[in-house]
Amino acid sequence: MNLFDVYPLNNVTIVKAKDSYVWDSDGNQYLDLYGGHAVISIGHTHPHWVRRIEDQLEKVAFYSNSVQNPLQVELAKKLGEVSGKEDYQLFLCNSGAEANENALKMASFHTGRKKVVAFSKAFHGRTSLAVSVTDNKNYVAPVNETDNVTFLPFNDEAALEAHFTKHGNEIAAVIIEGIQGVGGINVATESFLQLIRRLCDQYGAVFIADAVQCGYGRSGKFFSHDYAGVNADIYSMAKGMGNGFPIGAIILAPHIKPKHFQLGTTFGGNHLACAAALAVLEVMQQEKLMENAAEVGTYLQNELKAIPELKNVRGRGLMIGFDVPEELAPLRKNLLTNQRIFTGEAKPNVIRLLPSLALKQKDAQQFIDALKKEIAALKEAATAQA
Ligand code: PMP
Secondary structure, eight states: OOOOOOSOOOSOOEEEEEBTEEEETTOOEEEESSHHHHTOSSOBTOHHHHHHHHHHHHHOSOOOTTSOOHHHHHHHHHHHHHHSOTTSEEEEESSHHHHHHHHHHHHHHHHSOOEEEEETTOOOOSSHHHHHTSSOGGGOOGGGOOSSEEEEOTTOHHHHHHHHHHHGGGEEEEEEESEETTTTOEEOOHHHHHHHHHHHHHHTOEEEEEOTTTTTTTTSSSSGGGGGTOOOSEEEEOGGGTTTSOOEEEEEOTTOOOOTTTSOOSSTTOHHHHHHHHHHHHHHHHTTHHHHHHHHHHHHHHHHHTOTTOEEEEEETTEEEEEOOGGGTTHHHHHHHHHOEEOEEETTTEEEEOOOTTOOHHHHHHHHHHHHHHHHHHHHHHHHHO
């Protein structure tokens, strides 16, 4: 059997990982500023995370949700404590798309409505509801096409207000990433998030915060939406929640009350996944990783802003993007090939940084030095050619 060729692959085979580093099958070390697409939160193979999973594996790895699972209760308590959303209710699932699927369904159950507002360049996942609020026609199969979703321009307050004035009473939910990830690191303005809160309150719609990529401490606060000083009704999360162990979740504000059978999943909240997620929160607290993300992220952004060739440096904490001018287009590939540094991309010509929240300042500095070197080399090659 051949592998189905879905992803464009880098020609690298990762066989080992530790902290912010990974190694290929030839023993070469790479600095990982991609974090496996924002998944690595506390650092690769963190010893506490490994031990907690190993310990749990020897006790019970899985039993169905038809019995009590104290690890789920412990995780709900810890997540409330670390996120500050102590009065929310936790539902555990397996991925970001599944989390958004459930968030949208709950908003519709709660309101009895079916219209949803999403935004330009949004990415919310590949399952049917998640992809229907994702602003990329290439991902949408005919079976997923719907006229229930309206895409409005991101951060456009007038467009949002006008849409609500006309259709507010039909809207079940507004779904928004606090910082768009796949769309190229676009930060939602505080006033835009505040307006969503006000309009959802006024018209009885549900505010869904997709925190799958921008959440879990990556922005320097637990939820990047927290910068606006408003609470969403539902938050979806996944990626950093398990540090590589598959787990996702939604948390629901107290007034949204799921009924039996409205939510459900076989694997969601299994013992092993809960152990992994608990280890992540324990390490985040003990090692003050949100604070580190804010501090090292600010350092990194300031250093990037001082490089004149890079444009529109943006983001929060350790979720950073910048534009690369057309003449430096090979930069990302050269960083990987020549400097052994993994970064992420977004089109057109955006480099995305999504490292572990434990990234050290010296690693950030290594990246800046490497970046300057590769920019200089590309400029030199261009001058030689001219
Ligand atoms: N929402 C956002 C903001 C994401 O970035 C992603 C994944 N890139 C998803 C949802 C979907 O998550 P998953 O791949 O775990 O289904």
